[in-house]
Amino acid sequence: xxxxxxxxxxxxxxxxxxxxxxxxxxxxxxxxxxxxxxxxxxxxxxxxxxxxxxxxxxxxxxxxxxxxxxxxxxxxxxxxxxxxxxxxxxxxxxxxxxxxxxxxxxxxxxxxxxxxxxxxxxxxxxxxxxxxxxxxxxxxxxxxxxxxxxxxxxxxxxxxxxxxxxxxxxxxxxxxxxxxxxxxxxxxxxxxxxxxxxxxxxxxxxxxxxxxxxxxxxxxxxxxxxxxxxxxxxxxxxxxxxxxxxxxxxxxxxxxxxxxxxxxxxxxxxxxxxxxxxxxxxxxxxxxxxxxxxxxxxxxxxxxxxxxxxxxxxxxxxxxxxxxxxxxxxxxxxxxxxxxxxxxxxxxxxxxxxxxxxxxxxxxxxxxxxxxxxxxxxxxxxxxxxxxxxxxxxxxxxxxxxxxxxxxxxxxxxxxxxxxxxxxxxxxxxxxxxxxxxxxxxxxxxxxxxxxxxxxxxxxxxxxxxxxxxxxxxxxxxxxxxxxxxxxxx
Amino acid sequence: xxxxxxxxxxxxxxxxxxxxxxxxxxxxxxxxxxxxxxxxxxxxxxxxxxxxxxxxxxxxxxxxxxxxxxxxxxxxxxxxxxxxxxxxxxxxxxxxxxxxxxxxxxxxxxxxxxxxxxxxxxxxxxxxxxxxxxxxxxxxxxxxxxxxxxxxxxxxxxxxxxxxxxxxxxxxxxxxxxxxxxxxxxxxxxxxxxxxxxxxxxxxxxxxxxxxxxxxxxxxx
Numbered sequence: 278x279x280x281x282x283x284x285x286x287x288x289x290x291x292x293x294x295x296x297x298x299x300x301x302x303x304x305x306x307x308x309x310x311x312x313x314x315x316x317x318x319x320x321x322x323x324x325x326x327x328x329x330x331x332x333x334x335x336x337x338x339x340x341x342x343x344x345x346x347x348x349x350x351x352x353x354x355x356x357x358x359x360x361x362x363x364x365x366x367x368x369x370x371x372x373x374x375x376x377x378x379x380x381x382x383x384x385x386x387x388x389x390x391x392x393x394x395x396x397x398x399x400x401x402x403x404x405x406x407x408x409x410x411x412x413x414x415x416x417x418x419x420x421x422x423x424x425x426x427x428x429x430x431x432x433x434x435x436x437x438x439x440x441x442x443x444x445x446x447x448x449x450x451x452x453x454x455x456x457x458x459x460x461x462x463x464x465x466x467x468x469x470x471x472x473x474x475x476x477x478x479x480x481x482x483x484x485x486x487x488x489x490x491x492x493x494x495x496x497x498x499x500x501x502x503x504x505x506x507x508x509x510x511x512x513x514x515x516x517x518x519x520x521x522x523x524x525x526x527x528x529x530x531x532x533x534x535x536x537x538x539x540x541x542x543x544x545x546x547x548x549x550x551x552x553x554x555x556x557x558x559x560x561x562x563x564x565x566x567x568x569x570x571x572x573x574x575x576x577x578x579x580x581x582x583x584x585x586x587x588x589x590x591x592x593x594x595x596x597x598x599x600x601x602x603x604x605x606x607x608x609x610x611x612x613x614x615x616x617x618x619x620x621x622x623x624x625x626x627x628x629x630x631x632x633x634x635x636x637x638x639x640x641x642x643x644x645x646x647x648x649x650x651x652x653x654x655x656x657x658x659x660x661x662x663x664x665x666x667x668x669x670x671x672x673x674x675x676x677x678x679x680x681x682x683x684x685x686x687x688x689x690x691x692x693x694x695x696x697x698x699x700x701x702x703x704x705x706x707x708x709x710x711x712x713x714x715x716x717x718x719x720x721x722x723x724x725x726x727x728x729x730x731x732x733x734x735x736x737x738x739x740x741x742x743x744x745x746x747x748x749x750x751x752x753x754x755x756x757x758x759x760x761x762x763x764x765x766x767x
Numbered sequence: 768x769x770x771x772x773x774x775x776x777x778x779x780x781x782x783x784x785x786x787x788x789x790x791x792x793x794x795x796x797x798x799x800x801x802x803x804x805x806x807x808x809x810x811x812x813x814x815x816x817x818x819x820x821x822x823x824x825x826x827x828x829x830x831x832x833x834x835x836x837x838x839x840x841x842x843x844x845x846x847x848x849x850x851x852x853x854x855x856x857x858x859x860x861x862x863x864x865x866x867x868x869x870x871x872x873x874x875x876x877x878x879x880x881x882x883x884x885x886x887x888x889x890x891x892x893x894x895x896x897x898x899x900x901x902x903x904x905x906x907x908x909x910x911x912x913x914x915x916x917x918x919x920x921x922x923x924x925x926x927x928x929x930x931x932x933x934x935x936x937x938x939x940x941x942x943x944x945x946x947x948x949x950x951x952x953x954x955x956x957x958x959x960x961x962x963x964x965x966x967x968x969x970x971x972x973x974x975x976x977x978x979x980x981x982x983x984x985x986x987x988x
Contacts, residue, residue, distance in 0.1 A: 313935070314948065321945070325779075350855075352935045355843060362847035444948040471950050612968040613961045614926035617940055621961065624953035702832070709834035713933065720836055737840045741833045748832040 295363040295494035298503060307344040309335040310351035310365035315443055317467055317524040318371060319348075330524035331369040334388065337516060338367070338491075341507040357381055357731045360494045367504065368492035371464065381731050383497070384490035385504050386512075386538055389521065390531040391487040393424055395480040396465055397457035398450060406484050409457060410434045417446045417455035420715075420724060424460050427485055432459065438635075439715045439725070444468050451475050452627040454634070459484065463530055486531050501540075509538045556735045559726050563740065566722035567747050573708035573718060576640050578701050581647025588652035593659060603652065610649025616710055618642050623714055635714035643707060650700060658693035659685075694765045698755040702748050709744075719743060771951045771959075783942035784963060786856055790928045790938065794863025795871075795921040801864060802871030806879060807901070809872070823872075830869035836930050838862050843934060859931035859938075863924065870920055878913035879905060915979035922971045926964060939963055 301307060311319040311331045319329040327348050339346035349365050356372070359365045360382055373391060374384045395406045403409060409416070414435040418425050419442070428437070438455045440446055447468035449455045458465060462479055469477045491508070493501050511517050512533055521529045591603035610618070619642035622633060633641065662685050670680040712721035719740060727736035759765045805823045808816065830838065842862040846853050853861070882905050890904045932941030943960040947953050 314945070350935055352933075355935070358844045358847040364847060364852070442944075442948065608969065609965065612926075612965045612972060614929035614940065614964055616926075616929040616932075617943070617957055617961050617964065620940070620943070621954070621957045624947065625957055628952065628954055706832075706834040709836045710930070712836070720834060723837070733840065734844045737837055737844070741829075741837050741841060744834060744837060745829060745832040 295361060295497060296366055297497055298499040301344065301366055301500065305345055306347050307335075307339045307342060307367065308347045308349055308365045309339070310349045310356060310359055310368040310370070311335065312352070312370035313350040315370060315464075318464065319369070330389075330520055333520045333524065334511075334517070335367070335369060337511060337520070338504065338507050341510065342503055353728055356492060358733065360492060363494070366493070366500065371461070371489045372492045373487045374490045377730055378492075381495070383493040383495055383501055385493065385501065385508050386540060387488035387490050387533050388508065388517065389489055389529055390533060391461045391489050392463070392483040392530040393427065393459060393485045393487070394462040394483045394530075395457050395459050396447070396450070396462060396469070397478050397480065399476040399478060400453075401456045404480070406432075406459070406480050406482070409459070412436070414457065415455040417449040417458050419443060419446055419460070420721075420728060425725075426729065427487075428459055431484060439717065439721070441713060441715075444471070447471065448624075452632055454632060463525055463527075467525075483530065488533070488537070505540050512538060551735060552732065553735050553739075555730050555732055556726065556739050559722075560739070562726070563719060563722055563743060566717060566719035567743055569716070569718040570705060570708045570711075570720075571747065571751075573636075573640055573643065573711055573716075574701065574704040577643035577647045577704050577708070580640075580644035581651050581704075582655075584644065584648030585651025585653075585655050588648060589655040589659060592652070592656060607649045607652050610646055611653070615642060615646040615707060616713070618646060619710060619714065635716045636711065639708070639711040639714055639716055643704060643710075646707075647700070647704060651697070654693055654696045654700065655689075657696075658689040661692040662688045690763055691765050694759050694763060698752065698759065701755065702752060705748055705751060706744070719747075771946070771955055776946065779946075780939070780942055780959070780963065783937055783939045784967075786936060787925065787928055787938040787964075788967070789856065790860050790863050790931060790936070791921065791925045794860045794928075795867045795924055797860075797864040798867025799871050799875075799917060799921075801868035802873075803875045805868060805872040806875040809876065810879060827869045827872050830866050831873075835862070835866055835927055836933060838866055839930060839934050855934055855936050859928070859934055859936045862931070863928060866927075867920070867924060871917055874916045874920060875909075875913050877916075878909035881912045882908045911982040915975065915982055918975040918978055919972070922968055922975050925968050925971070929964075 296304070311327060311329075313319060313321060313327060315329070315331075317329050319327055319331040322328040327350075332348065335348065336346055349359065351359055351365065351368065351370065353370075356365075356368045356370070360368055368382075369388075371389075371391060372378075372384070374387065378384075395409065397403070401414070410432050412434050415438055416428065416432070416435045417438045417440060418428065420439045425437075425439070435456075438449060440449055443465060446455075446458050446460065447465060448471070450458060451469075451472040462483075466477075466479065469475070491504060493504065508517075512535075518529060518532065588603040588606055591599040592607075593600075595603065619639055622642050623635065623638040626633060626638075666684055666688070667680065670684045675683065708718060709720035711718050712724055715721070717725065723736050723740040727733040730736075805827060808823045809820055809827075811820065833841075839859065839862045842865065843858050846858050846861065886904055886908075887900060890900045895903065928938060929940035931938055932944065935941075937945070939960045943956045947956040
């Protein structure tokens with residue numbers, strides 16, 4: 278890990294990888310990053326082609342710069358590395374302009390506004406956003422969006438549920454996991470069409486207006502000047518508002534004003550400088566996440582052991598129907614991904630009226646999953662007891678309890694202890710999937726930190742080391758417990 | 768609700784299935800080669816190779832103790848610095864290779880260690896070179912011990928590639944998410960993809976177990 282980090286540092290701190298305007302012109306193609314899961318900004322339309330406001334803006338910009346266009350799908354976490362490395366020249370996708378982000382990348386003049394309002398349903402009897410500041414309300418939010426920080430300041434009391442996708446926020450409200458979404462109403466209202474049975478409402482007057490610009494790599498002044506000039510022209514002749522209207526079917530709630538066309542000061546030096554302080558300052562927060570990761574693994578291991586033992590016994594000595602059921606359970610679990618199993622529990626069970634919070638869905642899913650694998654491990658352990666040994670015990674006149682205690686159990690424990698200990702480590706690592714269901718464990722907290730400050734490299738390096746430490750500790754304790762308590766080597 | 772049962776959906780899922788298989792097959796095959804190299808490296812005695820042995824140890828221990836999700840993120844940023852033109856699928860495949868190599872190095876190592884030491888020592892006394900000892904004495908015997916668990920591991924990894932969805936690779940799990948976001952019912956979308964995974968994994972798992980029985984029979988049990 279250490280040499281790897283050193284290599285990373287050398288690679289990232291030194292060279293400037295982003296393409297300058299001259300080399301873009303030489304290549305003749307402008308590479309623009311868009312979020313492929315963000316309708317009506319950009320999403321895959323019929324025939325698998327990207328379409329939407331961002332796509333139209335990118336096309337218009339490329340045309341005005343006299344360049345061809347290549348669209349590159351980017352996720353929130355990959356925008357900055359893609360910009361720094363020159364995989365993309367510009368990043369679209371409602372990139373809110375913040376001072377923290379300005380330290381890492383440059384921005385064009387504002388492209389559009391981000392007027393934050395409230396989307397809710399008739400279940401919630403409030404008329405104004407100020408009335409949402411109650412502890413019995415749950416607000417849903419998209420991880421990494423600027424609104425998360427603003428909310429903590431303006432509406433501190435409600436509980437919050439973090440999800441990963443735009444569509445997931447509206448689904449969370451439709452399924453009753455959350456009461457309201459405080460976000461850019463323009464962006465999110467489209468998803469309410471997926472749930473025509475819900476009576477959706479938008480509260481009047483925006484809470485806050487932020488501005489989104491086009492992201493550029495640092496130190497590319499000629500490129501930034503060219504993009505700004507084209508963008509200002511597109512504002513002046515009404516192109517931006519026209520494209521917005523076409524994509525959203527409505528005008529932008531708060532329009533970009535002419536006094537915002539002036540450009541901000543020169544950017545700093547090019548390239549990426551590692552800065553560990555923002556991440557190290559969050560170490561206690563990450564350590565808290567590690568404790569939750571460990572809790573998920575322990576619960577899944579305990580519940581999975583019970584399930585696994587039951588399934589193993591059913592397959593070995595149960596009546597026919599029980600053996601078949603247990604066999605089918607193990608086959609289904611061990612042949613499909615845990616991630617998709619949890620997706621089903623989390624997203625499909627609400628169709629049957631059963632709504633599990635993210636943490637519960639993940640614990641249940643991982644427990645069911647662990648049960649399948651542990652059943653196989655325990656079955657092999659039980660089978661490792663040879664018939665001849667049982668016969669010998671019978672000849673010696675050992676009672677059934679004594680046979681179990683002195684003949685069978687030592688054998689079984691010696692066989693299964695090491696695979697069980699290894700599987701516990703697998704579960705610790707597997708608990709990271711909880712992050713995808715809004716649980717703020719170690720990986721979830723790492724994603725939270727990195728999407729806000731964009732320092733993904735530093736954040737994930739520290740997170741990786743924390744996982745290594747966590748699993749080394751767990752392995753060490755398990756090996757010690759095995760030697761001391763059970764006299765087995767693990 | 769948009770139509771799920773259409774040729775468009777079938778083509779979309781087929782493409783996703785292809786990417787899942789690509790990541791598994793290419794990633795695990797490269798991982799097996801790299802893992803074998805690591806296992807051999809860790810069993811060399813040469814003093815000059817000591818720093819490399821340490822690196823191999825850190826690689827094997829490190830990659831087995833970090834979640835695949837975190838490795839994916841890490842590889843993404845690392846690759847951005849060295850090969851910015853590699854596709855997302857390529858990045859995910861590289862992450863699979865690195866992760867698989869760590870686990871497969873342990874499997875290969877166990878196979879190498881299963882060859883009785885006196886055999887290796889007598890080959891050494893007979894003056895066989897390192898390469899000849901490996902190819903003529905060790906591998907023919909280790910092969911049967913390595914292959915079954917290695918095959919089982921690769922089959923298992925089909926499922927772990929689902930996490931590459933977080934990188935933006937449109938493989939099976941991500942394709943289900945896209946369909947559900949378009950309005951397909953979650954039960955149908957995720958259920959269909961679950962069946963597809965089982966459809967790949969179950970027959971391959973049977974084949975791996977058959978292989979184990981065949982090779983196990985050769986090694987007089």
